[in-house]
Each structure stands twice: as C-alpha cells, then as structure tokens.
Amino acid sequence: MKIKYLGTAAAEGIPGLFCQCPVCMTARKRGGRDIRSRTQAMIDETLMIDWPADSFYHMMNNVIHPELIKTLLFTHIHEDHYYPQDLGTRRQGFAHIDGCDPLTIVGSSDILTAPLTQVLSLMPCEGTYHIEVKIVEQNGDPYVTVDGYTVWPIKAVHGTDHPLCYVIEKDGKALMYAHDTSEFLPETWEYLKKNIKHLDFVSLDCTEGRVPMSYKGHMNFERDFAFGEKLKELGIATEETIFCCNHFSHNGKVTYDEGVRIAGERNYLVSYDGMEVEF
Numbered sequence: 001m002k003i004k005y006l007g008t009a010a011a012e013g014i015p016g017l018f019c020q021c022p023v024c025m026t027a028r029k030r031g032g033r034d035i036r037s038r039t040q041a042m043i044d045e046t047l048m049i050d051w052p053a054d055s056f057y058h059m060m061n062n063v064i065h066p067e068l069i070k071t072l073l074f075t076h077i078h079e080d081h082y083y084p085q086d087l088g089t090r091r092q093g094f095a096h097i098d099g100c101d102p103l104t105i106v107g108s109s110d111i112l113t114a115p116l117t118q119v120l121s122l123m124p125c126e127g128t129y130h131i132e133v134k135i136v137e138q139n140g141d142p143y144v145t146v147d148g149y150t151v152w153p154i155k156a157v158h159g160t161d162h163p164l165c166y167v168i169e170k171d172g173k174a175l176m177y178a179h180d181t182s183e184f185l186p187e188t189w190e191y192l193k194k195n196i197k198h199l200d201f202v203s204l205d206c207t208e209g210r211v212p213m214s215y216k217g218h219m220n221f222e223r224d225f226a227f228g229e230k231l232k233e234l235g236i237a238t239e240e241t242i243f244c245c246n247h248f249s250h251n252g253k254v255t256y257d258e259g260v261r262i263a264g265e266r267n268y269l270v271s272y273d274g275m276e277v278e279f
C-alpha cells in the first residue's frame with residue numbers, strides 16, 4: 001500500500017494567505033517543504049481522501065489520472081477538506097467521460113449539505129452522474145470499495161457533527177488516517193481493539209505543532225506520541241508501525257526542519273506536500 005500526501009496543511013495553508021507570522025515569512029523565503037497546501041491524500045492510485053479547494057493544484061502538480069480514482073472518502077466538512085463544488089465539473093459538458101466507473105463518495109451524513117446536494121442536482125439524468133454517495137456511520141460497519149479496500153469509519157473528536165477518521169485495509173496491509181481529531185473516546189478505542197488487528201502506517205493530526213493544546217479537536221507532537229503509545233498498548237501498533245505527523249498550521253509554530261527534529265526524536269515522520277510512503 002502507498003500513501004501520497006498531496007496537501008498537508010490546516011485551513012489557512014502555509015504560508016497563510018494574509019499572514020506575516022515568522023513561520024509564514026520563513027515559508028515564503030524557503031519554499032520547498034515549508035509550503036503546505038490544504039489537506040488531501042491518495043492511497044495507491046485509486047482512493048482519494050478529502051477534496052479541498054486545492055485539489056485542482058494537486059491533480060496538476062502530481063499528474064493524477066482522474067479515471068483511476070474510484071473512491072473519495074470525506075473525513076468532515078471543514079473547508080480545508082471539503083470543497084465538493086469542484087465535483088460539479090464531472091457533469092456532462094464539463095467533462096467528457098467515456099465508459100468510466102462511477103466515483104463513489106463516502107462520508108458521514110454531514111456531507112449531504114448544500115454544496116454536495118447542489119452538485120448532485122446539476123446531474124439529474126440517470127447514467128450521467130458518474131457519482132454515487134455512500135453514507136457510513138461513526139464506528140459502524142466497514143465499507144468495501146469496488147477495488148477491494150475495506151474502509152472502517154472511525155469516530156473522530158472534532159468540531160463538526162459526525163467527523164470521521166479512517167482505517168483502510170487491503171491485501172494484509174492497514175493504514176490509519178486520523179485527521180482532524182483529538183484523542184479518541186473510550187468507545188472508539190474499544191471499537192478499534194475489536195476490529196483492527198494491526199496497523200502498518202498511522203497518520204496523526206499535528207495542527208498544534210509545538211504549542212500547548214488550547215483547542216479540543218486537534219493534537220500536537222506530544223499528543224501524537226501519546227496516541228502512538230496508546231495504539232501500542234492496545235496491541236494494534238508495534239515497533240514496526242510507521243507513524244507520521246501531518247495537517248500542520250502556522251499557529252503550531254514549527255517550520256518543516258524544526259518539525260523533523262522534534263518528531264525524529266521519537267522516530268516519527270513529518271509529512272510534506274508530495275511525500276510518498278510505501279509499506
């Protein structure tokens with residue numbers, strides 16, 4: 001299994017469009033891995049996680065073949081993850097699609113809000129949708145994609161009604177994608193213990209970076225490390241599991257290099273736009 005991080009920032013991106021803080025000023029000067037676009041990731045070539053407004057830029061910069069994308073998972077409906085307006089360009093006249101499988105959009109009932117329902121209403125004719133919607137429940141039954149990924153919808157702790165993290169399994173490999181969330185609730189740890197045998201890769205929310213936590217719904221480096229220890233206690237993660245800190249904000253007060261130093265002390269990776277990890 002392979003994860004490719006297309007965008008690795010929280011809502012404002014780094015540098016924040018209008019921000020002059022030291023992290024943003026440094027990012028403008030250095031470029032490279034200090035520039036972070038809004039959150040999106042791709043598993044292998046076919047499974048997309050989240051669809052922010054930066055998706056166009058991600059598709060171009062990474063030469064992603066749209067016909068290969070079978071499934072789009074939404075974690076939640078904050079704008080750095082959810083910009084379904086662009087999916088309207090999939091309709092006839094805006095896209096010429098021959099013999100393509102439908103795109104299946106997976107998320108909690110929260111995704112059925114105006115932006116997505118308006119897009120779907122623009123595609124009223126049977127056979128021209130090329131989009132199907134599958135609603136999943138927090139800590140509910142897994143969804144199996146057309147190409148055989150088992151997707152477990154995990155209850156996140158975040159500022160929307162039914163936010164989701166995901167565990168994605170295929171061919172004996174498993175990945176957890178935990179954005180945006182704080183530590184899980186006890187019922188969620190139980191759900192994981194019951195259903196997930198082993199995680200090979202874990203991507204954790206690091207919005208708050210090196211800053212002491214002020215907001216419930218995200219994590220920082222210290223809490224990512226504690227989260228990893230909890231997974232090991234439960235027997236779901238081991239010393240072989242790869243951990244990666246992701247979803248950074250300039251308000252977390254770390255540049256890429258500083259993040260690598262802090263995370264490296266615990267053998268955690270730090271994501272950057274375009275980073276690929278195969279496991």
Ligand SMILES: [Zn+2]
Binds near residue numbers: 009010039080
């Ligand atoms: Zn976010």
Ligand SMILES: [Zn+2]
Binds near residue numbers: 015016020021022250
């Ligand atoms: Zn800033």
Ligand SMILES: [Zn+2]
Binds near residue numbers: 076078158180
């Ligand atoms: Zn969010």
